[in-house]
Amino acid sequence: MKKKLLLLIGVLLLAAALLGAQGKKILIGFSHVAMNCPYYLAMDKAAKETAAAKGAEIIVLNAEEDISKQIADIESLIVKGVKGLIVNSTTEYGTMPIIKKVKAMGIPVVAIDRPLYGDYLAYVGIDQWKAGELQGELFTKKLLPAGGNIVLIIGDPGCPASIGRGNGMISILDRPENKGKYKILGTYKASYNQMLGMQKMEEAIAAFGDKIDLVYCANDSMALGALAALQNAGMTNVLVAGIDGQKEAYAEILKGGQYKSTVINNPTEITQKAVSILVDYLTKKIQPKERNVITGTVLITADNVKKVYDPNSVF
Amino acid sequence: MNQQATTLLEVRNITKSYPGVLALDNVDFQVNAGEVHCLAGENGAGKSTLIEIIGGSYSKDSGKILLHGKEVEFMSPRHAQELGIAVLHQEIPILPHLSVAENIFLSRQPVSKTRFIRYSEMYRQARRLLDTIQADIDPHTLLGDLPISKQQLVSVAKALSLEARVIIFDEPSAVLSSAELKRLFDIIKSLKKEGRGIVYISHRLEEIFEIGDRVTVLRNGKLVGTEAIEKIDRGTLIKMLVGRQIDESAGASIKVAQTKQVPALEVRGLRREGVFEDINLTVYRGEILGIYGLVGSGRTELARAIIGADRPDTGEIILEGEKMRISSPRDAIRNGICLSPEDRKSQGLFLEKSVQENICLPSLKSLRNMLFLSYSKIAKYASAFVTRLRIATPHLDQYVKYLSGGNQQKVVLAKWLGMDLKVFIFDEPTRGIDVGAKEEIRILIKKLAQEGKAIVMISSEIPEILNLSNRIAVMHEGRIEGLLQREEATREKLMAYSMGAKAQ
């Protein structure tokens, strides 16, 4: 019995080896943070398409925003023998040790969308801080020049995107000329998800009611959720702002309603860049030009929304 | 007993009260070395409270407990055990998933210097203990797999292992058949010889007279008296117990007509693998068929099979001439057969439900207006039975668990009386009920028979069987060993048959 078993194993291993030998395609892994909003889905789609175009094989694993699952994902990607890794890290630091381990095994890591702490080949994404500042500028200059109360809805605490987008905005509010004019009523966490955005907004409404002048969300999905909540509560005078440039958001801005602004952060673009950087590095040994590849951040308001709005776009 | 015998345990004017009731009202009680001291009293007389206090489960409100002459305070059952007092409870505390040996040595397992349990040693000691009481039990078996009677023996063994000076038996006979009881008595006698003090609690007077040296009688919390057995007779004892004279053969006055003609229930070749085989019985209208047998002789299983609680392998059940497909108690009841189960508390009643709900449950169909239950009808229905059966309850909404055993049994009966059923099966209808209530129940059963119902009564109390039944079937190891007319039936015959010895 046992002998037979061993024999069987041997044969299988051999077969596998042969199969492996045939597959010339280079294998890369993408440890994705979640799939709970269109933004991430667009990234997923782009990653697969680009990889295919580049003649590489890609495995995308979804960590469901659980850092421990992400670590496990990365480990199993290693087992599958990926030659390179793209990581959209759940928290800025959480992946640090495992990244160190990956690096030690000589597997290059490209951070995407969220900067991570550790030794990576390149980071591709927007300047989160700048995105926050742009919004901050808008609030202080246009939307609430006289000051007001702001409700902040971020993704996950510890997520670099939220940190940058939040702090960027706050840094503007903290400028000397704005001192004391603005108040952050509360900070809610909705993990970039529309439903949660709505539910958190409802809680905020219950808590602060009419005090709220503006809701600033760390992405458009949550902003759309918040918008729905506000409309249900009939609070049509509260302003809403998001980030990412999701097409539903454009549509809302186009309506010229209470949804005022967003900042372009194109998932497709950054993913394409990230994948090509990694694959080129692996196949053609091309070192990326700069370590931080920052894609453009453009503030989108009612004025310039027409230029970018495309109802048939993926995102 | 002789007064100069050393007193092991003495209890001086103990008082214990629960919210509402005075369970014990300064009661005195003592146990001498080498005597069997019977403790008697109707349910709720305070027997169990007393032994719970002696056993350390409850704390007393006032009074003294003296052990070997000096006062002690029992903190917990464990403490009491350490001081050499063992209680064999009525519902034997068993840990079904642990082996016999572990149940005996729980928390006292023999350990090595490194505090590791030495199983081999433990089993050896257990083996030895079980041998001393001639119990053929393998200490490795899980206690849960043993029949109750053997579990009882295990707890005796535990008591021995505790080196207990005072051993309290709380109604052991309730779960033992006469043969097993005889065995237990032998053991008790030998323990007595070793100079231990035995406290024996029972409802069955004959036992008290058989085993006891002295008897102490309690009645609703008060001490009625302590007498040496040889000084008193049955009548006076009953008087002490009940506080009034009752004629034990009151039931006998009611004559049950023997209408042989109409068979109500016939059982043909009923068989269940390893439980009982080729059972053939016929019960006629208006007769009481007694079934006698040792615990484990398959009588209860037979009853359960007849009403479809357990599925028999082969055999047919014929009700009033027509063959029945009975696959669940539900069908049985639909066709007019009901069972009042052996284990009243866990199978017959809903202790957390009111008297009313318990009585009405099976007959709710008839208590509706159109679709919905009418509580007025329900109340009327229930109260009718409460008065008819003289169920002693403060009100209809009283939880059944607060009733005395006798009244609980009456509630079980009431459940079935309301629906016109043809066959009633009573499994141990008077177990653990006090003398007064026993009689009432028996009379009820006879009345039923008079009304022309067919009745099967399972009992391990020979006098009861002899007194009530028209015919008596004796079971032994899953077979019907003999079928006797009441006239020919005698105590000896029943015993013999139940032991499997066919009498010539």
Added chain:
Amino acid sequence: MKREIWQRLGQRIVFLNLSRYLALIILFVIASLLAPGFLSLQNVMNLLRSFSFLGFISIGMTFVILSAGIDLSVASILAFSGVVLGLFQHWGIYMGHVDKLSLIFPTPYIFFSVLAIGTLLGFVNGLVITKLNIVDFAATLGMMVFARGLAFAISGGRTIFNLDDLALFMGRGMVGAIPFVAILWVSAIVVCTVILRYTIFGKNLYACGENPEAARLSGINPIFYKIAVYSISGFFAALAGICMAGRLNLGEPRVAQGWELDAIAAVVIGGTSFAGGKGGIVQTILGVVIIGVIRNILSVLGILPDPQEMIMGLVLLLAVIFGSLGTRKGSLAHV
């Protein structure tokens, strides 16, 4: 002695189930003091609506716990039904964020089929428990994981945006000043109360819950009731799922994570015993309302979600301890 006094007091309180009404009244007073607008029609209606979703599954849970079972799968079934609803309304199109509706068949039928699916899942629970005799806890735990996974799998983990008006009405619609969900919920309460108190089904259910063997010997078939209650629970979960989807205007597999525990908490706070056979819908509603009101108060106080959770936990604990006072064996006897 002192302890006994406490016990007696406790017994009386528990017996009349007063403690809970008391608590509720106190809560209302506090609330209306803290937030003048608390008892305003508007807010009360909002509260009603917010109760309803948890309320539905709590009703189902009550049935289950009355039968001495426990159902961990409700929240997952809720999410699953929401997703199914979304898919049925976006049939054929590439699942995901599409705003064009394409119904597989008219919405009412969709509702029916979703309810049927939910009930079926519940039915499976019952079947697994009774036929494979697996403990309720474990069986429904399995279903919980399974159904949630199914919800994610069929939606590919995506949120399905935009439902049709009828679906929205289920969640958001108002009849006069009253939210439709609330009406639905209250009527469900009434129906179930009647079923439990005034029908043989109800009585037998209580019986089975307390002592299946005795029930069996009195001619009741416990297996039937076991399966029935789980089906009911599944049904209400599906109903809640539809309403929730309507409220959020999306089918979302992540919805209502951990609600099964809230529901259980509500039922228990209400005073339905884990041991089965004791309690009822009304008590459960009490529990739901108490929990809901406390949450609302905390929000009104402007306490952020995280500390809210913390306080919630403490309050629940205290509530349970208070409820258990007196009864010697405790209000929630060890099963």
Added chain:
Amino acid sequence: MKLKANHVLADYGLYLILLVLIVISVILSPLFFSYNNIANLLTQSSFSGLLAIGMTFVILMGGIDLSVGSVVGFASILYATILHGSFFTFMPEEIFIYSGAPKLTPILPLPFDVLFVLLVGAFIGLISGFISYRFRIHSFIVTLCFMIFIRGLAVSYTHGQPLFGIPDPISFLAYGLVAKVPMPTIIWLGISLLCFLLLKFSRFGRGIYAVGGGEEAARLSGLEPAKYRIFPYIASASLAALVGIMMSGRMGCGDPKIAQGWELDAIAAVVIGGTSLSGGKGSIGGTVVGVLILGLIINIMNLLEIEAYPQQMAKGIIIVAALALHALFSRRRKR
């Protein structure tokens, strides 16, 4: 002979299942037998494995502990806070306080801060155990309240922020190798062995079985239930705290949001391992195997590149299937 076979099935069926699974996985994926993968499997099983051990104690005693997941998160963040020199101080309203490079200012020298966290864990267990025992409240409810409370606490006092910076010895606990065996696995199996000995060969351990089998019975046969009823919670909570610390090492930071829903995984593993939820029956060995079975299934599905969602579904089915087999075997045994 046949009877014997049944006994073997009943007693060792579980190990059989594991064996079969291993064979299947080997056949399905050549990668399975690689050192990397096995190491992975073990490492990832270790954390839930440790929780499952604690859970085994609780379930053997006839209770259930839902709070472990929260305790893991709490311990993780508490440990990190201590390392940052702040002791139970709630973070200010600002959320982004801890971005930027960290500077460790431990308030206790290394072994002691770990010890301290473990003690805090033990204390939590003590409280929940005591409440459940003293007030006779079903442990499900008590630990449910604690689950909510402690998670709230953990998330509150850093506003959900992870705290960066964990000393190397701790990361060694998570990533270190001793003779090519992952450190977590060594800890897990080591502790399993200890607990096995405790349960099998110590009077105390047998006492836990006894109390689980029937508290009143155990009391009457001379046990003092209190300590047996409370100890399991202490064990489970302090093990959870240990896991929290190890997780911090694994992540290089303390994170209050981790380990959500792990309690259910642990429970699943325990019941798959053949420990009965009604208490008094089961073993550590079974639990270890249960953990391995669950881990194995997930692992092999990863290797086969099955998506995360179907994996979840499979998990649900496996829980039920395993229990069904148990039920079948033990019924066969009874015959």
